Amino acid sequence: MQLLSSFSLTSSGRRRQRRAISGSAWWVHLFGAIALVAGLFLPLTTVGQALALPGDSPVAQRLQTADDTVPAAPVQVAAIGEFQTAQGCAAFDPYCQTTQLVDNDGIWTGVFAAPPGAYTWQIAAVAQDGAVSTYGQGGLGGPEQEVQVGDSDLGLYFELNTHTNDIDAQPVDALLSVQVDGASYALRPTDGGFEVLVSALGGPASFQLFVGADPVTDPQQVDLAPGPNRLSFSADGQLVNVEGLTQGTVTIQRLDTSGAPLSGGCYQLRDGNDLVNQGCDADDGSLDANTSMTFPEGVPGGNVDVVEVTAPDGAEPIGDQELALAAGDLLVTLEPEATVESEGQDESITQDENGQVIETDDGTIISQGEDGQTIQVGEDEEDGDDQTDDSQGPPGDLVVTLLDPNGQPIGGACFELVRADGASAEVCDTTDFETPDFANNGNTGFFGVPSGSYTLRLSQELDGVTVDERQIEVIAGQQVTETITAAVTQEDDDEEDDQSTTGRSLIDGPVGDLVVLRQDQDGNPIGGACFEILDANNSPVAEGACDEDGDVADDGRIGLLDVPEGTWLLRESRTPDGFEPVPDQLITIVAGSVIEQPAQGASTDDDEPLVEEIEGLALEPTATPAEEDEDEAQGPGNLLITLVDADGQPVGGACFELVQDDQIIIESCDTAQFEQNPDNGTTGFYGVPAGTYTVRNSENPDDLPLADDVEVDVTTSPPDVTETIQLPAVETPEETPTSSPTSTPTETPTETPTTEPTAESVGIDTGDLIDIAGLQEDDEPGPPGDLIVSLQDADGDTVGGACFQIEQEGQSPITSCDSDDPFPDNGNTGFFGVPSGTYQLTQTRTPDGTNAIEPTEVVVEAGEGRTEIVTPSAVGGQDDDDDDDQGVSISQGEDGQIIQIGDGEEGDNGGDDAGDDNGGDESGRLRVDVSAFDDTIICVELNTGGGIGLTDPPAACDNGDGDTNNSRNRIDLRDVPPGVYLLTVISGAEGIEPVEVTIVEGERAEIALSQVVPTPTVAPTQAPTTGTLRITVTDPSQNLLGGACFDVGNNSGTFNFCDDDGNGIIDIPDVVFGTQTVTQT
Known part of the structure; x- marks a missing residue:
């Protein structure tokens, strides 16, 4: 009987690859024997994190040429063709996960197993908006091509170079790769050998050859030059040459006639009819009028034409410009007014022997520093272009407080911070820049701004408010507060307010709600208060309210509804007996939001201490205990x-x-x-x-x-x-085999919305063997049963992620976690097949935001399943994992983006210092854990988040430049000036969001990065593959026990199988790969 089930293939993260150049077939005799048993090479790639913004994209299957379009940067590339049927996909399926190529700086490669035969093929690239571009004969939009796999070949090597639209497919007789410092690269065949491109920071690197997943050489060392390198290997796997290639980039900046940036363009570098490179403004994920092009095969040199293939929206296309390619980072500015052309004039570019000046005949110059950092194309300016920025420095913070003449805050202002070189940053005291809790409170914050001198000015007019611009100084590692008293011009009010009948001001506009939490000095709720909301003239802006007006009287919660948006004065109009009045305080109402505002007034009872001293917690420095130095x-x-x-x-x-x-x-x-x-x-x-x-x-x-x-x-x-x-000794109870299988099926608990299976879930692959043991020999302590612990909150909702332990006196405890079962994090934790009896149930891991349960007694009944509903205790439990208000902060999003470890808050216990000693240095340190990217070299950078970046931000690559430790998967940055920074991954991984990190003098902050695994655009359709499921039944001594029966179930149903020959082994053929549920009947 065949069990039917659906399944999907999973895939690994990206690996850096590079393109291949067409060459003849080649043979590697040394690896032939190994290659015959090699399976599919390179784990499958998922859809990568999108880089491009939506925009004009090529249409699938449309015939396109290099002259009329630049394809959008792909997020997924696949080799497609008839050979895909051998990989379990339909022919020419661009979403087949088993034939996905992997990206290496715009060059996508892969090598796949294929049986002998002739195959038609193409390359399909999927853009962020789902548009599919195909590459065939002649490049982009070309028809299908044919490739022949010979009798001695094992598969095919494919490649797409998105910089040049070049494609390649070649048969290979071994599925070969090389790992360089843990990153895997497909080897591309050449005449008599093979080669690979590797980008490096420079210095020693480790490499090792593989056939499939099996290493065939020992790790070896090689010295790599900074930038791209070409490694050449002989047919027998010997490294024969390492060539450092010319490193450089070209950035095209598009401006309009007034010098303003124009975004959305696409550009090509052409040498006659040959495409040298191409790119679009949106390729880097931001429409900023800058299009960057890299050269993974090295800068070719020579003159090229800069061609605007797609003009920005609403802009006239600009004419071609000639550019001399050279090492370093070239900046080309395309601006209509900056180009003065004469008919027939030769605009060739010349350069002196030292590479210092490159000049065209029309006066356009390109200046380049000796370090090859920047080349700028544009008209020569008389004021010079060698400006230096002396205001750059380690970051600091600036908080601007805007007050009226009465000292009351003015909310909603926008300020601009301008540096001498024209760089600026704007921040507003609104919800567009701040959370509702801090918006419209009169404070505007510039955080993580490079230290130095700035001009501060009001960037947007406020009705009736005048603010003079001023010079301010941002100090490194400090927060500077600038208080500004504005000149306010108020219009004369009407002679009388005809709303005297209600006592309310006429204020039009959106409204929000306020809930006042009346408390004593210890935060305990106090009932019986009344509150009102007043404007600057002490006139009510909303109706007041008292505690007894709400749904629950005297609970300490007072609701004031439909309060106009803005900043107002909150005043207690009735004070509960025995308590001091609450001082007046400013509150900010945000339209459409409900804000809770604590309001504390101390008890007037002199016998009650206002501050209770907690043993072990010193609120102020205290004397050292006598027994300690x-x-x-x-x-x-x-x-x-x-x-x-x-x-x-x-x-x-x-x-x-x-x-x-x-x-x-x-x-x-x-x-x-x-x-x-x-x-x-x-x-x-x-x-x-x-x-x-x-x-x-x-x-x-x-x-x-x-x-x-x-x-x-x-x-x-x-x-x-x-x-x-x-550790205590682990005692294993004596067990007795059951004389006959139980015939009563396990009942599904009905007490909870989600139930746990009372069976073992297994993943099936060809030849898998499953041992189902635990048929006890002794009746001590009891025949097995099942227990499900359902953790629910006060509302009856399940709480996922807990761990529990059950323990009998004299027996070893049994632990189980909600995250380890087939239905993780659903709030139910299962103990299956445990000896029946009475246990003590305790909670060993507590989900964030909850307390541990109180220890309780539970009963496991023989042969039955039972559900125990438990609720978190009202006070802290025995093993609370919640680390709020503790010295170490650990946070992680469910999408795996970022874990931050470290103090970062004043007063935290920065204990995890790994033994490093900064002494009296006025700097801090940062450790970045990149172990999640074990096959990729990760490079990170610290920069400011205030809109103006540092000139030379701290940066490092794992085991490379800037990394002060020699351990893989960990980056250490030392001597970082204190301040608040944004940590950004600048190479080696995509889609990692920047994270804020605080560097404290003499301390070390820690960050752990994890990979983003996007969901495939379209779920692949795969043909089922089957295997044999073997179930063996043994006692604890591994003796086979015959005669058992089991139900095996999947999505298609449940089927019963028995050990008819009584040998203790049941073989079930034709079981599809996937998860099966096996239950003894």
């Missing part, structure tokens, strides 16, 4: 924890937390993310503030039980504090 109380120390099993052997891979005052101060693990020598049984905490901590074992490998908490004292005096923690 003063240095120890103030300085950091190191703690090394060694975890051993019951026999005293080290246990690697564990995680521990340091807990103080019921707060998790810091976590560290014996893993590669935290340690340079992971899995050796020792977990280190470095640079921890001296004091007493609880060491808590938070996670162990292989489901080992957690160790008991231990108190330790961390001191600053050497040597490091060490603590050895021993």
Whole structure:
């Protein structure tokens, strides 16, 4: 019987590849034997993160030439043709995931297995808006071509160069690749060998050859030049040449006749009829009137024509201009008024022998520094173009406070910060720039601005407000506040306000709601208050309200509805007995929003202390305890924890937390993310503030039980504090095989919306074997049953992501997590096939924003499934993972964008210092974890977020320039001036959003980056592939037990199979790949 099911193939992240140049077929005899068993090479690529903005895109299958269009930058490229049927796809399917090419700076390549035969083929490129461009004979829009796979060949190599529209397909007799510093590149065949292009920062690199996924050489070292390099290999796999290629870029800046930028154009560099390079303004993801072109095969040199293929919207096309290609970064400015042409005049460009000046006959010059940094094309200006910017410096913050003559804030203003060189940034006190909580409060913030001198001025007029521009100084690493009192011209009001019957001002416009939270000095709700909202003339702008007016009287919540948008004065008009009045305070109402505003007034009871001293928490510096040295109380120390099993052997891979005052101060693990020598049984905490901590074992490998908490004292005096923690012995209960299978099917619990399967879910592949053990020999402690723990909040909604533990006296605890089952994070945690009996249920991992449950007693009944509904406790639980208000901040979005680790807030305990010592340096450090990109060299940059960037921002590449440690997958930046920066990935990965990071003097911030895995544009349709599912039934001693029956189910239904021959093994043929549910009946 065949089980029918649907399935889809998954794919890996991108790998950097490069294009191939057409050449004859070649043979690699050394790898022939290995190649015969090699499978599909290069894991599949998903749809990449979009780079281009929507715009004019080529139409699928339309015949296009290099002369009349520049295709939009693709986000997905596939080799298509008849050979795709061997990969489980339809022929000429541009969305087939098994024939996707991978990108290397605009050159897309791939190598795929294909049986012998003749195949027609094309290359299909999918743009961000879904338009498909095809490449065939003659390039873009060309018809299909044919390629022959011989009897001794194993597959095909494909390539598309989007810079030149060149394509290539060649048969190969081995699926070969090379890894350079962990990044994989397909090897392209050449006459008598093969080659690959690699871009590098310069210096030593490691490389290794592979056939399929199998290495065929040992890792070797090679020195690479900065920029693109060509590595050539002989037919037997020997590296025979390393050629450094000319590095450079061309950026085309499009302006109108007034010098304003014009965005949306597309451009080509042509050498006669040959296309040298091409690109569009939108290719980099922003329409900024700048089109950048790179040269992954090196800058070719010589003269080219700059051709505007697609003019910006509403602009007249500009004439071709000649450009001399050279090393370095060339900037070409296309501006109609800047080009003065004479008929028949030769506009060739000349350059002196030192490369300092390049000049055309019409007076256009190109200036280039000796370091090859920038070449600028444009008319010669008398005032010179060698301006230097002395105002650049480490970032600082500026907060502008705008007040009226009465000292009241004026909201909604817009200010502009202008530097001497004309660079400017504008920020407004509105919801377009700030959150509703801070908008319209009279404060306008410029954060992360390079330090230096600026002109500050009002950029948009405010009714009746006049502000003179002024000079201000932004100081590195500090926040400067500039308070401005505006000159306000008010119009005369009408003689009388005829609204005296209501006491309200006539204010037209949008409204919002305000909820006042009346509290005492400790934040406890206090009932019985009344509040009103007044304008600057003490006139009400909305009807007042009292606590008893709401749905629940005297609950401390007072709602004031339909309040006009703006900044007003909140006043308590009735104060509850026994409490001080709430001081008047300014509140800002945002249209369409509900704002909650705490309002505190202290108790007048003198016997009640206003501040309760919490043991272990000093609100102000206190004297050092007598039993500690003063240095120890103030300085950091190191703690090394060694975890051993019951026999005293080290246990690697564990995680521990340091807990103080019921707060998790810091976590560290014996893993590669935290340690340079992971899995050796020792977990280190470095640079921890001296004091007493609880060491808590938070996670162990292989489901080992957690160790008991231990108190330790961390001191600053050497040597490091060490603590050895021993795990309890793991006891395995004696088990007895069941005499006959139970005939009662497992019932689905009805208490919760989502249920857990009472079976084992398995992924099927060819030849998979599944052992279903656990048929107990002894009736001790009881026959197995199932328990589902459903974590629900007060509203009955499930809360996902928890872990629970059940434990019987004298038995080892059993732990299960919601994230580890076939239905992760649905709020239900299953314990399946556990011995029946009474257990103590505790929560071992608590989702963010919740507390742990109170320990409770649960019963597992033999042969049945039972659901236990539990609710988070009202106070903190026994193992709360919520790290709010703690010294270490850890946050991660569900899309995997960014994890930020570190303090970054004043007063945080910056404990995880990895032993680094900055001494008295006036700088900080940053560590970036890039382990999620283990096959790519990641480069990052710190820059400001205030609209004006740094001239020379701190930057580094993993194990390359700027990285101060030699460990892979970790980038360390030192000597970073304190301030708030934006961390940006500048190469090696796409789609990673910038993240704000705070650099604190003498401390280290930590950031972990993770990959963005986009959803494929169209789900691929694959032909099912089947295998054999084997189920074996054994007792704990691995003895086969015959006669069992099982239900095996998938999307097509459930089918029953029995061990008819009684040998303990059931083989089920023709099971499609995918997840099956196996249940003993």
